[in-house]
Amino acid sequence: MKSSPMSRSTLKKTPLRPSSRQALVAPAFSPLYRQIKELMVRALGAGEWAPGAAIPSESELAVRFGVSQGTVRKAIDEMAAENLLVRRQGKGTFVASHNDPRSFYRFLRLTPDDGKVRQARSEPLGCRADEADEAVARVLQIQAGDAVVVLERLLRFSGDPVVLDEIILPADIFGTLTLDMLKHSDRSLYSVFESQFGVRMIRAEERLRAVAADARASSLLEVPEGTPLLLVERVTYTYGDRPVEWRRGRYATAQYHYFNELG
Amino acid sequence: MKSSPMSRSTLKKTPLRPSSRQALVAPAFSPLYRQIKELMVRALGAGEWAPGAAIPSESELAVRFGVSQGTVRKAIDEMAAENLLVRRQGKGTFVASHNDPRSFYRFLRLTPDDGKVRQARSEPLGCRADEADEAVARVLQIQAGDAVVVLERLLRFSGDPVVLDEIILPADIFGTLTLDMLKHSDRSLYSVFESQFGVRMIRAEERLRAVAADARASSLLEVPEGTPLLLVERVTYTYGDRPVEWRRGRYATAQYHYFNELG
DNA sequence: CAGTGGTCTAGACCACACT
DNA sequence: GTGTGGTCTAGACCACTGA
Structure with missing residues (x-):
């Protein structure tokens, strides 16, 4: 499937798009990767992934959230920049821990x-x-x-x-x-x-x-x-x-x- | 042209790749986007683009350096994170300035x-x-x-x-x-x-x-x-x-x- | 409107770690 | 070798700006 308008609406989560334009003074448009990030932060807060443990691979998460691997990657990028996650090439991505x-x-x-x-x-x-x-x-x-x-x-x-x-x-x-x-x-x-x-x-x-x-x-x-x-x-x-x-x-x-x- | 091994060797700059493996203790492998970034930092230091002025668009830079726009983008991303550049959607990317x-x-x-x-x-x-x-x-x-x-x-x-x-x-x-x-x-x-x-x-x-x-x-x-x-x-x-x-x-x-x- | 950056995708290949 | 993250590309479309 080439990239087409359809790919947008086939998303499992159909994340909110700013199509309903000019909602308020601060419409707070949120790109897909940031919504994914929020879901992942919530998962962290809920203890779904324990400190020090590996989170699922990027491709697994991509499937789970119904987006491309690149989008998951961008979400993880931001979380790694905020020291929520630690990437280790060849091994996986881990929840940051003060036990480290x-x-x-x-x-x-x-x-x-x-x-x-x-x-x-x-x-x-x-x-x-x-x-x-x-x-x-x-x-x-x-x-x-x-x-x-x-x-x-x-x-x-x-x-x-x-x-x-x-x-x-x-x-x-x-x-x-x-x-x-x-x-x-x-x-x-x-x-x-x-x-x-x-x-x-x-x-x-x-x-x-x-x-x-x-x-x-x-x-x-x-x-x-x-x-x-x-x-x-x-x-x-x-x-x-x-x-x-x-x-x-x-x-x-x-x-x-x-x-x-x-x- | 689909992405193929050739695309690597058709680069105008043929940037150094770690093909000559295990060069030294610190081989200092540098990805393409980081090499582009270095070139751009040097251009900034040399005064090619003045503080407050707009730098060329991403696609122009992509042509100039012989890489894809996405690679230029990653270089600019890092520079923006370091406060060297300021992106303004719809307008362009500008050299950060204390006059701002x-x-x-x-x-x-x-x-x-x-x-x-x-x-x-x-x-x-x-x-x-x-x-x-x-x-x-x-x-x-x-x-x-x-x-x-x-x-x-x-x-x-x-x-x-x-x-x-x-x-x-x-x-x-x-x-x-x-x-x-x-x-x-x-x-x-x-x-x-x-x-x-x-x-x-x-x-x-x-x-x-x-x-x-x-x-x-x-x-x-x-x-x-x-x-x-x-x-x-x-x-x-x-x-x-x-x-x-x-x-x-x-x-x-x-x-x-x-x-x-x-x- | 055209031009800019911003997002998203899909696919290929590289580097690294384990087994 | 297999699986992970890391890099690079190409192309489509969205959002914003200003003429």
Whole structure:
């Protein structure tokens, strides 16, 4: 069959086309590959394909969605660009996972000034139940007063304390989190979250400022009180842009810096 | 002509294929579209297409390079993703430019806490000739002792001083820069650099730390001495990954923050 | 209207990984 | 060898812009 107008209407899904023109101010025309992408993201969110596992091959998906392989490919291209999937030539396409050593500290932008790689070690300090205040509720899109879990931890690079994190998590997902689950794990937090709670962190937003070290930060990071610290507030999102973590980190930047590339 | 082995050898450029297999440890196989991209980047660097101007249409380029339109498209796709080009449906593909109001402060990540947009105004303070010390020379890939231009400027948001920048530029490009060229310009620095010196800033790397305000920063940013400030060191690159600017900015982050998205 | 980029398809072949 | 993703082509049609 040559490409013809018919091929469009023989699609199993008959995806919405902008034929009903000028619907609204924002008609939100969506090309086929983007609709396929949405279906696949939904499948990911629903857990149809587990983190680390291979998804079906491009040709299988093409059959399943009733489109050509090229269209599936474009959908996967975008998802790979967003770090939702990882392509491996000759092997297949895999669901990205924080269990993959290559992305253990994917969101950590702190780098030693001398560039030498160092072993990162997470030292959990405390884990308590609390209620969300106004600010937390707004960020996590829950109600003020809702139960949350507050986790404190220290991140060390080859022994030196460098990052003090306060991590706030909604209890409806992370309510059963305990210090013990983190104490003897040499994996990253997100790796544990993914395995134990089935929540995959997809993307994050960080807001940075400079602040003075308070008493607690000063003692834990082993710097004089008042030392300028980098305050990094992070909101982390899972599938469907749902915020599932609010993190406030204090970075000691005497021998480390926050690295960022601007494109 | 159906796609056949012949179509490969009828290419005008007969681009290098990895047929001579296993050349070295890093054979650096380069697909056609990437070779096309390299040719186009070189054309951009050589000034064949000026910033803001339209490049030839995809089909013209396909003829010129002796490849299919789809291959040119893939090359342009990558360049658009790197902000080298801007596609505009129905109009053409254009060379990205800092003169475009949409990218006036493309590399400035500072955002007001309340989210309200503010008018940014650059106030040049000084401009002097100097010699590169060891550190500057290393970053700008020039020789220690080479001539540089040092520019100081204050960035205000609706009147409030927020960023104090010290900007170091190689004199072989920017030797003729004067305060007057900046004094009465309401455009961004990079916009001036592009128009006056023909240097387009492509990408940048930033390294952030927290430091205490020294006397000068304190007086210009109108904060007490010792106030924690965000120190942002930026190296900016033009075509061919050539570093052409080293900038050291001190950001007052009482009502503003540095925003970063992690993908 | 013609010209541009944007989408979609179908098919061929290449590179890579496993068995 | 078989199956996967990766590249390249050719052609059709859609959507947008501006004359």
